[in-house]
Amino acid sequence: GQQLNQSPQSMFIQEGEDVSMNCTSSSIFNTWLWYKQDPGEGPVLLIALYKAGELTSNGRLTAQFGITRKDSFLNISASIPSDVGIYFCAGPAGGAQKLVFGQGTRLTINP
Amino acid sequence: DAGITQSPRYKITETGRQVTLMCHQTWSHSYMFWYRQDLGHGLRLIYYSAAADITDKGEVPDGYVVSRSKTENFPLTLESATRSQTSVYFCASSGAGTGTRAFFGQGTRLTVV
Numbered sequence: 001g002q003q004l005n006q007s008p009q010s011m012f013i014q015e016g017e018d019v020s021m022n023c024t025s026s027s028i029f030n031t032w033l034w035y036k037q038d039p040g041e042g043p044v045l046l047i048a049l050y051k052a053g054e055l056t057s058n059g060r061l062t063a064q065f066g067i068t069r070k071d072s073f074l075n076i077s078a079s080i081p082s083d084v085g086i087y088f089c090a091g092p093a094g095g096a097q098k099l100v101f102g103q104g105t106r107l108t109i110n111p
Numbered sequence: 112d113a114g115i116t117q118s119p120r121y122k123i124t125e126t127g128r129q130v131t132l133m134c135h136q137t138w139s140h141s142y143m144f145w146y147r148q149d150l151g152h153g154l155r156l157i158y159y160s161a162a163a164d165i166t167d168k169g170e171v172p173d174g175y176v177v178s179r180s181k182t183e184n185f186p187l188t189l190e191s192a193t194r195s196q197t198s199v200y201f202c203a204s205s206g207a208g209t210g211t212r213a214f215f216g217q218g219t220r221l222t223v224v
Contacts, residue, residue, distance in 0.1 A: 042215035048210075090213075096159060097205045099144075101155075103152065103153040
């Protein structure tokens with residue numbers, strides 16, 4: 001089946017630093033989604049991407065749909081403590097609006 | 112309040128017991144999903160439903176049963192709980208207006224002892 005590989009699996013950064021993470025697929029996607037999960041909560045949608053090369057921002061977050069359609073990138077600028085959590089990429093998985101998820105990137109911020 | 116709600120938030124049960132996790136959404140979304148989240152595995156799809164009375168297996172369906180008699184409810188039943196089913200379970204929904212963008216409940220943390 002389809003697999004998504006996220007990297008890095010975890011990040012330990014200082015407050016104020018910029019963050020970059022990515023997600024690669026074994027197959028072509030027509031949609032990329034990025035979710036964030038706060039501790040003890042469900043994933044919340046951050047950004048949706050629908051076209052190769054698309055660059056979309058949501059506040060300090062910017063995501064890009066890779067031109068090969070097999071990858072996507074998420075950047076966070078000037079990190080703050082509330083950015084802590086797990087970031088998941090997701091893409092369509094064979095119809096019925098199913099999604100396949102990456103394993104997540106766990107972000108930890110040192111004040 | 113509108114949205115998607117799961118109950119209970121926490122549950123401890125014994126091996127072999129039947130347990131049902133509830134999911135209710137108020138958006139009238141056609142599609143509903145159950146995922147489990149385990150360390151190192153991310154979110155894995157258990158079952159999904161495209162509409163009332165239409166359900167299908169996902170990636171890890173063994174040991175689970177679902178039903179969907181009403182659009183807004185999608186309960187997940189563990190017929191005979193095993194320790195390997197200790198996990199955090201998330202319900203999600205999506206609809207015609209959302210495309211593949213799914214919206215998640217807060218999760219149920221299930222421990223099987």
